[in-house]
Amino acid sequence: MTSTTTAESLRPQRNIPADIARSWLLVNAMKPELFDQSAVSRADAIILDIEDAVDPSQKDAxxxxxxxxxxxxxxxxxxxNDATSRFWADDLAGLRGTPGLLGVMLAKTESADQVTxxxxxxxxxxxVIPLVESAVxxxxxxxxxKAQGAFRL
Incomplete structure (x- = not known):
């Protein structure tokens, strides 16, 4: 065992299941230097944000x-990003099968079909956690x- 402690070794096991989590910490995905720090926070769940927190020119990065x-x-x-955006399909394709991905939060959801x-x-x-953000x-x-795949609103 080395005396050097890595951020990975400090990552706590989340003991709060996502279906009853109360605190969700959003972290701008263009600030990867905050990911490890967020992972050791006391938040019940961590959400890396590639939607509103990110300029359109930086979505891929x-x-x-x-x-x-x-x-x-x-x-x-x-x-x-929301299902009507030009980034949605790339987000899903880029994240599909990634180890460590707990789920996705779908921004600006307006229909069950978008969730499914x-x-x-x-x-x-x-x-999928659909975020309901409009009158529609x-x-x-x-x-x-009720949509297939909807975890919680």
Whole structure:
């Protein structure tokens, strides 16, 4: 055993299941220097944000930051771009099968179909948390909550 402590060795085991988590820490995916620090925080869940926190010109780099950290042993949820954006399909394709990915948060969800399509594009096993952020989403919330792959709103 070495006397050097790595951030990876400090990563706590999350003891709070995501279905009852109360505190969700959003971390800008363009700040990978904060990923390890966030992982050792007392938040119940960590969400690496490649959606609103990231300038459109940096979406690919942000997604790469997230994938590289997850592959290196990190564990987190990832907030992806909404299904109507030009980034959504790339987000799903880039994250699919990545070790350490706990699930995705789908921004600006307005229909059950957006949740189901995201779920199937991921692998049919990765949970989706639909974020309802508009009046249309609120009107559709019941259907969104029942969509295949929806984990919690």
């Amino acid at each position: 942000a997604r790469d930051n997230v994938v590289n950290w997850l592959i290196a042993g990190g564990s987190a949820w990832v907030r992806i 399509e995201s779920f199937h594009r991921m692998d049919g096993k990765t949970p 989403g609120i009107e559709e919330a019941n259907n969104i909550a």
